[in-house]
Structure formats: C-alpha cells, structure tokens
Amino acid sequence: MRVFDREKGFAMGRYRSFDETRAMDGAIACFRERGYHASSMRDLEREMGLKSSSLYNAFGDKKTLFLRALEAYMDASPRRRIALLDRSADPLAAIECFLGSIVLVSAADPCGCLLVNSAASPVALDKEIRAAVSGGLGELEAALLRALERAVTQGSLAPEAPVRDLARVLLGAVVSIRVLSRTSPGEPWLRSIADGALAQLRASSPAALAS
Amino acid sequence: MRVFDREKGFAMGRYRSFDETRAMDGAIACFRERGYHASSMRDLEREMGLKSSSLYNAFGDKKTLFLRALEAYMDASPRRRIALLDRSADPLAAIECFLGSIVLVSAADPCGCLLVNSAASPVALDKEIRAAVSGGLGELEAALLRALERAVTQGSLAPEAPVRDLARVLLGAVVSIRVLSRTSPGEPWLRSIADGALAQLRASSPAALAS
C-alpha cells in the first residue's frame, strides 16, 4: 500500500526506517532455527530488529510473515539452485554439483532447509502453508525432472530412463540429507546418500541400459 | 516409586485409576500429529484422558513426557519392524517388505513417524532429545546394516557390496518417504522412492557386480 501509493505518485506519510530485506533475513533465520511454533513474535522482533507495531504493519500477522519468509527463502536459495540447473550445459554434472553442495551446506549448517523443515512440521497442517510447501517442493522436483529430460535429449541418459521416478529419488535424497543433517551425522554419512542417488542416475546411462 | 514400593511389599497409597499404556498412546498420538511445541499440556491432558496433577505425577514435565512417548513409540513401531528384519530368513525380501509397508502406512496416515518428525523439529535442539532421536535413527540404521550383512553372508548380495552406504541410503529413503508423505503426494509417488532404493540393492547383487 505504501509502496503502491508512492510509486504512483500519491505518496504520503513517513518512510520506513528499516531495511525490509534485512528484516526478512532475520525472519528466515529465526524460522529456520526454531521453526514456526517455537519462534515467538518476541524472537522475531529481536532477530528482525523491529518493534511489534512495525512488524505487524509491514508484514502482517505471524502466519503471513511465515509465508513471506518462506517465499523469500525460496528466492534466496532453492530457486537459485534451480536456475543453476536450468542454465547448465551438462545437466547430469549440474545435478551432481547440486547434491554435493547440499551435502556440504547441510553438514556445515545444522539448521537445515526452511522448506524441508516446514514440510515435516505441524505448521504444514495449515492449508495455505501446506500449499506453499508443496509448491516449493514441486518446483524442485520439476526442475530436477527438466534437467533429467535434457540429459536424455543430450544422450547422457538413456531414452528409456525412468526420469520421473529418478526426479523423485533425487528430491528424496535432498530431503533426507537435510533432515538427517539435523542430528549431525557428519559429512561422509550424508555423502553416502547423495552418492547413492547419483549411482542410480548412472544406472540409467545409455551404456548401462544397453548391456 | 509407587510401583517400586508396591512390588517390594511396602505398598501404600491410592492406586492409579487410569491405564498408563493407554495414556501413553494418547501422548504419542498428540505428539505425532502436532509435534512437541504445538502440543499444549491441555491437548495432552485431553488426549491422554488425565488431569494435569495425575499427568505430572505419573510422567513428569512436558519434556520428560515427550522422551517417554518417544521411547514408547520406538517400542510400538520401529523396534517391531527391526525385529521382523532380524528374524527374517530372507533379509532382502524383508527389507523390501519393510519399505513397502512404510509406503503404505505413510500414504494412509499423513501424521508421519514420531521419530522422523522429531529429527526435523526444533525440539531436537535439546541435547537429551537429540540424543534420543539420534539413538532411534541409529537403531534403524544398524538393523538395516545387519540385514544387509546377512544378505552378503547368504550370497544374495555380493561380498563387495557397499553395505554401510546402502544402509544409509535405505534409512534416507525411509526418512524422505515419511517427510514427503506429509504433503500427501500419493502412494505411487512415495513408491518411486522406495523402488529407487531397492533398485540400488539389486545393483549390488552378485549377478550385477559380476558383469
């Protein structure tokens, strides 16, 4: 509303004295570490550097804030990975790189992924939030599927490769790595899962399926 | 204390007027559906059929209750599956049966597994609870590893099969199935992940590794 009016030239009233992006980062960090139910509005105010009135004025109530944080997180992390997948010249190498990165990040940061954490959380019992989470996971799955289909087109995967199932396996690997990283099993442990999923891709290579 | 004294013949005081097992089942159901932080003591009182004084007297505070519920859940579900694995004559078939059952149960009941849900939940930030969760997941991994090693001994898996990595992949499949089932993707979707993991086992069969 503020932005809308101001952009239209109807601008009026006091400016916001905080960086909305930085505030969102604080919200993401809070929800990522403590989840929805264990993050109090006081926690969020502190991590976002806002007083409650500013917070409510700018971002709405707790649920709306969560939905915005999830959306901002999607832009900041999963969708960047998706863009890398889509832009890569070698889709299989990009997938390998993708999983390897997930392993490294997960081993280093036990907070996990806001999207995956939310899927396992009771906050997903809420209809809107579950829709957002399903949507986010669906984006990832679709991106992996696109990459696999490109690999088929390029000949690095056999035409009869079960790309739809493989995309699900890859998404499953990401999910399990991110969940299990919360118990700090160590990087080699997590890499076992990533390598297992990648081995399945290789089992669908033209050479493997020809024999 | 009550039980202890009574068993020793020093018994005194009023009997408990509720079924402790039934009460634990209520606690498990509550924590499984709503998780730790979103389950209020009032919710637990209702689902367990207890007043707060009885609840605190019998099970301690919320965290202690959660730890007991997790332990009871382990006995009621994962450890039964583990026993089936250990007792089976054909370990690979038992693993297949195990994963298939997880798929069916997960598709039918979107509440998921208390152990897996807890791993992804911020309640696992607590040291004791994280230890319990890690222990539970470790039991599962160890059981899968035992089954795989028996498969090697029996000759249904090649001696050079990477059983440790395969056990992790299988545990990862279980985790991802249980997490993703919370977004209700449907049974065929979940089965793709189970079948993928099983395909990896077959890739370590003596025949596959001989070629």
Next chain:
DNA sequence: GAAGATCTGGAGCGCATGTTTCAGAATCAA
C-alpha cells in the same frame, strides 16, 4: 505553514501456556 497519511516506540490487552498447590478420596500396614 496546515492537512493528511504513514511509521515508530512503548505500553498493555486478553488469553493460553507449563506448572504447582491442596483438600479430599483411596489404599495399605499396624
């Protein structure tokens, strides 16, 4: 400057939370 709009800081709303307290009921040993 005045009028109108928005944002900030702080106080505080009503309510739910986890937990405690306690009188009374139930049980046993003596």
Next chain:
DNA sequence: TTGATTCTGAAACATGCGCTCCAGATCTTC
C-alpha cells in the same frame, strides 16, 4: 480404627503468547 502414603480433581499461579492501540515523529501535498 488409625496413621502413612499415594492418587485425583479443581483451582489457581506466574509467565509468555500473539496482537492492538495510540501519541508523537516523519513524510508529501496543498
């Protein structure tokens, strides 16, 4: 029966929750 012990039901306790309100500051338009 009496005394000791434990359990039950109901009523709270203090605290923290999500959220609102409002006076005053800051901004644009006139």
